[in-house]
Amino acid sequence: MPTTRRAAVLGGNRIPFARQFGPYAEASNQDMLTAALEGLVARHGLAGERVGEVVAGAVIKHSRDFNLTREAVLGSSLAADTPAYDIQQACGTGLEATILVANKIALGQAESAIAGGVDSASDAPIVVPERLRRKLLRLNRAKTPAERAKAAAALRPTDLGIQVPAATEPRTGMSMGEHMAITAARWGVTREAQDELALASHQKLAAAYERGFFDDLLTPYLGQTRDQNLRPDTTLEKLGSLRTAFGTGPDATMTAGNSTPLSDGASTVLLGSEEWAAAHGLKPLAFFVDGETAAVDYLGGEEGLLMAPAYAVPRMLARQGLSLQDFDLYEIHEAFAATVLSTMAAWEDEEFCRERLGLDAPLGGIDRAKLNVTGSSLAAGHPFAATGGRIVATLAKLLHEKGSGARGLISICAAGGQGVVAILEAA
Amino acid sequence: MPRSDGYTSFVNSGVGKKVASALGLPQPVPLRRYAPGRPLVDGPVLVGGHADTPAVSALRDGLTAAGATLVDAVPDGPRLGGVVVDLTAAETPADLESLRATLAPALKRLGRCARVVVVGRDPERAGSVAQRAARRALEGITRSVGKELRAGATANLVLVADGHEASALGTVLFLLSARSAYVDGQVVRVGEREVHAAPVDAERPLAGKVAVVTGAARGIGADIARTLHRDGATVVCVDVPAAGASLAAVANEVGGTALQLDVTALDAGTRILEHATTRHGGLDVVVHNAGITRDKLLANTDAERWDSVLRVNLLSILQMNEALLAKSGLRDGGRVVLVSSIAGIAGNRGQSNYAASKAGVIGLVDGYAADRGLVRRGITVNAVAPGFIETEMTARIPLATREVGRRLNSLAQGGLPVDVAEAIAFYAADAQGAVSGNVIRVCGQSLLGA
Numbered sequence: 001m002p003t004t005r006r007a008a009v010l011g012g013n014r015i016p017f018a019r020q021f022g023p024y025a026e027a028s029n030q031d032m033l034t035a036a037l038e039g040l041v042a043r044h045g046l047a048g049e050r051v052g053e054v055v056a057g058a059v060i061k062h063s064r065d066f067n068l069t070r071e072a073v074l075g076s077s078l079a080a081d082t083p084a085y086d087i088q089q090a091c092g093t094g095l096e097a098t099i100l101v102a103n104k105i106a107l108g109q110a111e112s113a114i115a116g117g118v119d120s121a122s123d124a125p126i127v128v129p130e131r132l133r134r135k136l137l138r139l140n141r142a143k144t145p146a147e148r149a150k151a152a153a154a155l156r157p158t159d160l161g162i163q164v165p166a167a168t169e170p171r172t173g174m175s176m177g178e179h180m181a182i183t184a185a186r187w188g189v190t191r192e193a194q195d196e197l198a199l200a201s202h203q204k205l206a207a208a209y210e211r212g213f214f215d216d217l218l219t220p221y222l223g224q225t226r227d228q229n230l231r232p233d234t235t236l237e238k239l240g241s242l243r244t245a246f247g248t249g250p251d252a253t254m255t256a257g258n259s260t261p262l263s264d265g266a267s268t269v270l271l272g273s274e275e276w277a278a279a280h281g282l283k284p285l286a287f288f289v290d291g292e293t294a295a296v297d298y299l300g301g302e303e304g305l306l307m308a309p310a311y312a313v314p315r316m317l318a319r320q321g322l323s324l325q326d327f328d329l330y331e332i333h334e335a336f337a338a339t340v341l342s343t344m345a346a347w348e349d350e351e352f353c354r355e356r357l358g359l360d361a362p363l364g365g366i367d368r369a370k371l372n373v374t375g376s377s378l379a380a381g382h383p384f385a386a387t388g389g390r391i392v393a394t395l396a397k398l399l400h401e402k403g404s405g406a407r408g409l410i411s412i413c414a415a416g417g418q419g420v421v422a423i424l425e426a427a
Numbered sequence: 428m429p430r431s432d433g434y435t436s437f438v439n440s441g442v443g444k445k446v447a448s449a450l451g452l453p454q455p456v457p458l459r460r461y462a463p464g465r466p467l468v469d470g471p472v473l474v475g476g477h478a479d480t481p482a483v484s485a486l487r488d489g490l491t492a493a494g495a496t497l498v499d500a501v502p503d504g505p506r507l508g509g510v511v512v513d514l515t516a517a518e519t520p521a522d523l524e525s526l527r528a529t530l531a532p533a534l535k536r537l538g539r540c541a542r543v544v545v546v547g548r549d550p551e552r553a554g555s556v557a558q559r560a561a562r563r564a565l566e567g568i569t570r571s572v573g574k575e576l577r578a579g580a581t582a583n584l585v586l587v588a589d590g591h592e593a594s595a596l597g598t599v600l601f602l603l604s605a606r607s608a609y610v611d612g613q614v615v616r617v618g619e620r621e622v623h624a625a626p627v628d629a630e631r632p633l634a635g636k637v638a639v640v641t642g643a644a645r646g647i648g649a650d651i652a653r654t655l656h657r658d659g660a661t662v663v664c665v666d667v668p669a670a671g672a673s674l675a676a677v678a679n680e681v682g683g684t685a686l687q688l689d690v691t692a693l694d695a696g697t698r699i700l701e702h703a704t705t706r707h708g709g710l711d712v713v714v715h716n717a718g719i720t721r722d723k724l725l726a727n728t729d730a731e732r733w734d735s736v737l738r739v740n741l742l743s744i745l746q747m748n749e750a751l752l753a754k755s756g757l758r759d760g761g762r763v764v765l766v767s768s769i770a771g772i773a774g775n776r777g778q779s780n781y782a783a784s785k786a787g788v789i790g791l792v793d794g795y796a797a798d799r800g801l802v803r804r805g806i807t808v809n810a811v812a813p814g815f816i817e818t819e820m821t822a823r824i825p826l827a828t829r830e831v832g833r834r835l836n837s838l839a840q841g842g843l844p845v846d847v848a849e850a851i852a853f854y855a856a857d858a859q860g861a862v863s864g865n866v867i868r869v870c871g872q873s874l875l876g877a
Contacts, residue, residue, distance in 0.1 A: 218668075
């Protein structure tokens with residue numbers, strides 16, 4: 001058996017994220033993933049190159065896209081003998097893909113790999129109601145004219161109708177925002193704190209664009225050169241004037257301004273062994289240190305739908321012998337401003353840390369100056385599966401800027417009560 | 428990609444030929460363009476000249492090795508692919524008769540897109556007034572012949588240094604070949620540096636070289652990247668981040684790398700060098716192609732329009748070259764190629780800012796080419812000055828103006844981006860170690876600024 005070695009994050013590329021029904025309204029997941037791959041290939045000189053494997057996925061997927069990532073590879077400039085497969089773990093997809101390929105590289109099963117994700121909230125599959133679907137399948141199975149006539153006669157005008165997928169939890173029928181509103185109330189997260197976090201996200205993302213930070217992380221697509229959702233000139237007053245969107249009564253603190261919008265976009269990250277990187281003239285930005293996933297029982301266990309990262313992080317820290325304060329940078333995915341604030345509140349809460357996490361003392365606070373320093377999903381937008389790749393590439397570059405040994409923590413919540421977290425360390 | 432404008436297609440059709448001929452209209456032909464595997468010239472090459480023709484003697488073996496069939500008299504059979512007339516031994520204007528005697532009968536037997544290459548010496552290095560007059564006369568003759576030639580044929584002059592005739596081989600081959608399709612009526616000076624180019628694969632003269640092309644996302648820049656790649660170079664494609672999508676497409680097409688940056692950024696040169704060094708191990712060829720236009724009559728040009736054009740087209744080159752031409756920059760034997768413009772030579776109404784930048788580029792060539800440090804390192808600096816080139820930019824010119832621009836040259840047609848790229852690739856090759864300080868116009872011998 002091979003011993004493990006370090007897997008390096010070598011670079012990334014994404015297309016600017018766009019709002020639902022915006023400039024990418026007509027672009028498919030395959031189009032966007034291919035575009036993101038093409039930019040990555042161009043930046044790293046991989047045209048005609050066989051990469052160990054490409055792993056990506058989409059949360060909202062057409063049935064025709066059963067081999068989405070492989071199809072994107074075939075449409076790209078990578079060598080056609082580059083294998084690929086799809087994974088899906090809701091909003092954790094991109095980070096989970098990174099963990100998968102980093103582990104393969106660490107084990108010597110791959111020399112290089114690309115992890116990524118894509119999602120379109122615009123070019124969504126349309127589903128017919130279940131009753132109609134069954135009748136249509138019956139019609140399709142019919143062999144004789146008589147059977148066909150009988151099956152056709154069973155169709156009723158009332159069967160018609162279409163269902164567009166929504167960010168709704170199948171087991172509760174509640175939207176993700178409604179779930180989050182319960183958790184926000186549980187942790188007493190205020191409207192003001194959420195708006196402040198949202199404002200900071202926009203300001204920091206805008207500043208990062210201004211200093212050219214994304215020049216080697218992003219390739220324009222369909223005329224879009226920056227994230228469409230970015231509002232560099234938004235203010236607390238503007239955010240404060242928005243109507244609440246989730247929750248009821250005094251607990252309603254969440255608005256369209258402090259929640260991520262439905263988005264379209266794709267991202268990719270290039271990883272490799274140090275040998276492969278050197279052979280390709282690529283300098284590692286960061287090494288992948290560890291990853292952890294967690295899930296919570298949000299149905300019967302009285303835990304918030306998006307709180308799984310609060311459990312995943314301490315498990316990973318314990319394994320690594322690190323404290324929550326041992327990081328130079330934190331990337332906590334802003335599904336909602338309240339997600340970030342609830343998670344941090346939980347880590348500071350003695351009772352939660354003792355009873356839920358089984359710790360002797362609270363994990364403690366995070367220096368907010370180290371949190372999402374180039375903005376996060378509230379400003380950039382959140383094409384579900386593409387967020388992980390955005391964060392990994394961004395953090396790897398930020399750590400590289402900080403210098404060797406700098407450490408960063410990633411935390412991403414996902415539907416189904418799940419969470420994916422990881423640690424990167426500057427090369 | 429052979430492309431042709433509508434008029435050229437028309438006059439090359441049966442009826443169009445008759446109409447154009449009856450009305451005395453220009454009759455452009457589709458130019459012979461290079462593709463790997465094509466012969467150097469289509470037909471035998473007549474060689475001749477004055478006295479003992481020292482240049483022809485020095486070049487004979489090289490020309491033959493490159494596939495040319497040399498003849499000393501106009502043959503009865505096939506039409507000539509080219510003529511090389513050597514007047515390097517001319518002492519007085521009387522000796523020019525040798526040129527007339529060689530060329531006059533040959534001109535009637537030239538094939539389509541044939542080549543006339545006159546070889547002479549630099550008038551400034553003449554030993555007598557009479558010799559200087561004779562040498563200077565060659566320029567007038569060559570330019571007149573260029574205007575006299577038909578059917579895509581061109582005439583150019585090469586000035587070679589005494590005792591270094593063999594160093595001109597690459598230049599003569601370029602001017603004979605299809606690579607110089609739109610180069611007409613030009614004078615190329617070949618210096619005294621000995622060229623010890625190891626025999627290279629003629630189809631991949633840039634094999635092993637690392638080249639950077641700025642403004643590579645589209646138009647001429649994209650074709651420069653393609654041409655350098657075709658000739659064997661690894662190409663770093665540079666353009667502004669906003670052009671990243673097309674830049675990525677070009678970089679992937681040529682199997683190179685894309686580097687999104689603004690050439691006016693203070694650290695642009697350092698970043699280009701760092702990219703080329705870490706990714707590809709070094710840098711051999713720099714093509715400063717990035718450029719913009721902000722056209723307005725000078726009377727209406729504000730400081731912003733003035734400044735942006737000068738910053739992108741001229742100042743950025745100076746700034747980047749601080750890093751690129753430093754000792755730790757371009758490798759010995761490196762090549763710097765700048766892109767000037769016919770507007771920088773002739774001036775153009777409404778383009779005083781652009782013309783300033785493009786004339787300034789010629790100043791850069793003169794300055795760098797004279798730099799002793801660069802000369803010692805074997806680094807050459809040259810420019811191309813495109814005339815009317817068929818690009819997205821010229822396609823936006825109003826039809827009437829565009830037609831005039833297209834036809835006002837000896838080849839009666841616009842050039843293609845690849846024609847500019849070929850001249851750049853020519854400069855970039857090792858064989859051109861003695862070619863520095865030149866500004867070759869790729870203009871089909873345009874009447875503007877001639």
